[in-house]
Amino acid sequence: MIDYIVSIFTEGAIFAIMALGLNIVWGWSGDFDLAFYGYVALGVYMTLVLTVGPAQSPTEYILGLSLPFPVAVILAMVSSMLLALVVGSIALRHLRGIYFSIVTLGAVYVLYIFAGQFVPLFNGYNGVSGLFNPMSDVLGLDFTSYPYFYLGLCLVVLAVVVLVVTRLSDSRFGLALRSLREDERAAAAFGRDIYRTKLKAYVLGAALGGLGGGLFAGYLSAFNISAWSPTETITLYAAILIGGRGSTRGVLVGILVMYMGLQEATRYLPEVAGHASYAAAFRVIITGVALVLFIRFRPQGLLPERRMRDGETGGRGDATVAAEPAVTAPAFGSGAT
Amino acid sequence: MTALLEVSGLSKHFGGVQAVDRCSFTAAEGQVTGLIGPNGAGKSTAIDLISGFRPPDAGTVVFDGLQIQGWSAHRVAATGLLRTFQTAREWKNLTVMDNMLAAAPMRGMDTMWRAFASRGRLRAFDHANRAMARGLLEQFGLAKLTDDFAGTLSGGQKRLLEFARIVMSGARMVILDEPLAGVNPVLHTAMLDAVQQLRERNITCLVVEHNLSWIERACSQVFVMALGSTIGHGSMASLRRDPAVIDAYLGEVAESA
Numbered sequence: 001m002i003d004y005i006v007s008i009f010t011e012g013a014i015f016a017i018m019a020l021g022l023n024i025v026w027g028w029s030g031d032f033d034l035a036f037y038g039y040v041a042l043g044v045y046m047t048l049v050l051t052v053g054p055a056q057s058p059t060e061y062i063l064g065l066s067l068p069f070p071v072a073v074i075l076a077m078v079s080s081m082l083l084a085l086v087v088g089s090i091a092l093r094h095l096r097g098i099y100f101s102i103v104t105l106g107a108v109y110v111l112y113i114f115a116g117q118f119v120p121l122f123n124g125y126n127g128v129s130g131l132f133n134p135m136s137d138v139l140g141l142d143f144t145s146y147p148y149f150y151l152g153l154c155l156v157v158l159a160v161v162v163l164v165v166t167r168l169s170d171s172r173f174g175l176a177l178r179s180l181r182e183d184e185r186a187a188a189a190f191g192r193d194i195y196r197t198k199l200k201a202y203v204l205g206a207a208l209g210g211l212g213g214g215l216f217a218g219y220l221s222a223f224n225i226s227a228w229s230p231t232e233t234i235t236l237y238a239a240i241l242i243g244g245r246g247s248t249r250g251v252l253v254g255i256l257v258m259y260m261g262l263q264e265a266t267r268y269l270p271e272v273a274g275h276a277s278y279a280a281a282f283r284v285i286i287t288g289v290a291l292v293l294f295i296r297f298r299p300q301g302l303l304p305e306r307r308m309r310d311g312e313t314g315g316r317g318d319a320t321v322a323a324e325p326a327v328t329a330p331a332f333g334s335g336a337t
Numbered sequence: 338m339t340a341l342l343e344v345s346g347l348s349k350h351f352g353g354v355q356a357v358d359r360c361s362f363t364a365a366e367g368q369v370t371g372l373i374g375p376n377g378a379g380k381s382t383a384i385d386l387i388s389g390f391r392p393p394d395a396g397t398v399v400f401d402g403l404q405i406q407g408w409s410a411h412r413v414a415a416t417g418l419l420r421t422f423q424t425a426r427e428w429k430n431l432t433v434m435d436n437m438l439a440a441a442p443m444r445g446m447d448t449m450w451r452a453f454a455s456r457g458r459l460r461a462f463d464h465a466n467r468a469m470a471r472g473l474l475e476q477f478g479l480a481k482l483t484d485d486f487a488g489t490l491s492g493g494q495k496r497l498l499e500f501a502r503i504v505m506s507g508a509r510m511v512i513l514d515e516p517l518a519g520v521n522p523v524l525h526t527a528m529l530d531a532v533q534q535l536r537e538r539n540i541t542c543l544v545v546e547h548n549l550s551w552i553e554r555a556c557s558q559v560f561v562m563a564l565g566s567t568i569g570h571g572s573m574a575s576l577r578r579d580p581a582v583i584d585a586y587l588g589e590v591a592e593s594a
Contacts, residue, residue: 164453171452171459172443175431179439182428189388189421190440190506191414192447200449309484310434310467 006147008260013154014215016255017161019236020248021208024165026237027246027305028174029201030181032097035087035104037233038111039080039206043213044223045115045122046076051217052130061123069134073214080210081203083111088202093195096184108230116225127224134218154215161208165248168204177201178246235259238287242294244301253303262286341366341510341541342387342418347396347406348565349379349386356382358565359396364510369532369542371552371573374562375586380545381423383562384512388420389413401509417509423518425495429488433479433498436487437470438463440502470505477501477531492519493527500531503540510541517548529555549573549587561586 018040025033050072054064067075091103115122122128133146141149168174176197179187184194217223235258243254262283269279294301340363349357357379364370374380385391387398389410398406400418428436445451446462474480477497482490487498496516503511516528525548532555535542546552552559553573560570563585569576576582 167452168449171449172438172447173449173452175435175439176443176447178431178435179428182430183426185390185410186422186426186428187439188390188410189414189419189426190502191411191442193409193411197447204449305430307432307484307486308435310432310471 003147006151008263010147010151010154010219012255012260013151013158014212014219015236015239015259016158016252017154017215018209018212019239019251019255020161020165021205021212022233022236023205023240023246023248023251024168024177024201024208025205027240027251028169028177028181029198029205031092031198031202032101033104033202033205034101034230034233035084035091035108035111036205036209036236037228037230038087038108039084039209040213040216040232041115041223041228042083042111043073043076043080043210044217044220044228045128045213046079046210047072047214047217048128048131048223049122050075051134052128055123059123059126059128060120061128062121068138069131069218073211073217076214076217077207077210080206080213084203084206084209085199088199088206092198092202105230108233112225112230123224125225127222127227129222131217131221133221150219154219157211157215161211162248162252165208169248173197173200181246235287238291240301241299242290242301244303244305246305247301247303250301250303250305254301257302258287258290339366340364341401342543343397343399344383344387345397345399347383347386347398348394349382349391350394355565357386357393360562360566361396362560362567362570364541364543365558366541367536367539368558369536369544369556371556371559372543372545372562373547373549373552373559373586378562378586379565380562381514384420384514384545387413388418388512390420414506417507418512419503419506419508419510420512421499421503421514421516423515425492425499425519427487427490427495427498430486432484433474433487433490434467434470434483436498437474437502437505438466440505441466441470442507470501473501473504476534493521493524496520496524496528497531500535503535504538508540510543511535512543512545514545515547516544517546517551525551 022033022036025031025036049061049063050065050067051069052064053066055061087104087107091100091107095103116125118124133141133143136146139149176187176192180192180194180197188194220227239254239258240251242258243252244250266279266283269282272278342364344363345361347357347360360379360383362372372380382391386393389408389412392407396406397404400416403416405413405416405418428439431439444462446459451459471480474483477500479494479497479501482494487495490498517525520528529551532542532544544552544555556573558570559573559576560567561576561582562568568585569579569582577587
């Protein structure tokens with residue numbers, strides 16, 4: 001039981017990091033990016049090939065280094081950022097709305113097919129494996145204490161990510177991004193460089209995707225394309241929308257409700273002979289229904305992006321009054337504007 | 338009077354349509370200049386060309402001694418030449434105060450690393466901006482709405498917010514594209530006051546508007562456009578007697594307008 005709780009919180013923390021990254025792109029900058037899970041997957045793959053050592057025949061993959069886990073995660077983030085820079089610099093230059101989404105969807109499917117079919121890259125359909133309990137040897141942890149360590153690691157990284165995105169959200173960069181989301185022509189008319197600002201946000205979001213992917217690699221120890229598909233992005237979108245688009249606290253709540261809560265709620269479903277995956281299918285159905293209901297009745301989400309009152313204290317980070325006083329703030333400070 | 342904005346030979350075609358055809362005019366520093374003309378005369382396209390929202394085919398735009406034709410919109414705005422749109426374009430889901438703060442010159446404070454660097458400068462910057470914004474919202478009669486979402490404002494209030502944002506941005510000149518569109522006629526005089534407020538702050542104005550009596554009250558100098566070119570200029574009173582202008586635009590309305 002306790003193992004289960006540890007694992008679901010570890011996954012929750014990892015998914016929260018990814019969702020906070022996607023929230024920068026969709027919640028602040030306003031771009032419905034369907035390539036996001038590609039940056040996560042690249043983060044997972046890169047972390048694996050940088051840590052598991054050379055490929056043994058018949059497996060094949062690039063690099064095959066044995067770098068320390070933290071170094072590999074950082075390099076994985078960098079590779080996700082580089083990919084986002086390429087995709088973003090093409091897709092963000094002139095395309096917006098559904099056209100941007102189509103191009104990013106195309107980009108992620110290119111990566112998906114490539115990873116699955118081009119064996120020398122990431123061993124094709126069989127994927128890369130062999131990252132067992134990273135850093136356990138250095139830290140002298142055995143397999144019973146390791147999950148607690150990894151949960152702690154993921155929570156610490158999440159806490160740092162929350163601090164970073166909160167500061168960014170309250171900064172002038174965050175305000176500039178939101179003005180682009182609301183009306184980018186008006187923002188350009190007031191001197192904002194639309195393309196560069198959006199591209200920065202896009203690459204930053206992908207960095208968090210890669211970071212989440214790196215931690216996911218250590219948690220999963222193996223990865224292949226059947227473990228992920230671009231539709232996973234929709235799960236992250238559901239969490240953001242239901243939690244509160246643009247709001248850091250909202251995204252955390254969204255992950256708690258839509259990811260961890262849903263896993264928990266469908267856990268005791270009776271088994272049906274011959275339909276092993278029906279609980280997973282059930283979760284997808286619930287996600288879809290919840291999305292429709294929220295879009296119809298509460299599009300701002302459970303904890304909407306906050307409206308900072310022009311308080312006497314001045315700094316955006318200092319202002320304390322929320323638009324919805326009924327909502328009590330969790331430990332991680334202010335959400336959005 | 339020196340010209341702050343000097344447009345000459347500006348041209349733009351869309352397919353076979355010559356939307357702007359060697360259009361030339363000037364806007365004198367510190368003055369309110371009008372730009373009028375029938376629908377389809379190319380006024381809005383000319384504004385897009387000057388403000389960098391579309392690239393011109395030919396011609397020069399000199400603002401404050403700088404050749405800015407073909408520059409991107411944000412670069413043009415950075416020189417202090419701003420524009421508005423035919424509809425008020427507030428940032429709906431931001432508060433009125435945030436609309437003001439987002440319109441202010443960022444002075445490098447909007448870079449990502451600024452969010453993590455020493456917060457002293459950022460705080461001082463924020464305090465100064467908020468103080469200025471509060472003062473302006475007071476003057477434009479929007480102080481009570483400071484914390485409201487801009488999307489909830491009335492049409493007239495949105496226009497006033499636009500004027501407040503222009504002052505906030507530190508602009509030297511603004512091109513107002515049909516500032517009366519969507520504004521209750523009762524507020525036309527208030528809009529005149531708002532333009533005067535800009536002038537008092539030494540913000541040069543170029544106003545595109547169809548309401549000729551309002552143009553007459555607001556502008557010292559008026560240019561008339563038709564079929565993409567400027568066909569006359571002078572005071573509104575003199576233009577009413579100009580045969581070319583009457584023929585192209587005023588027609589019989591000239592007597593009653």
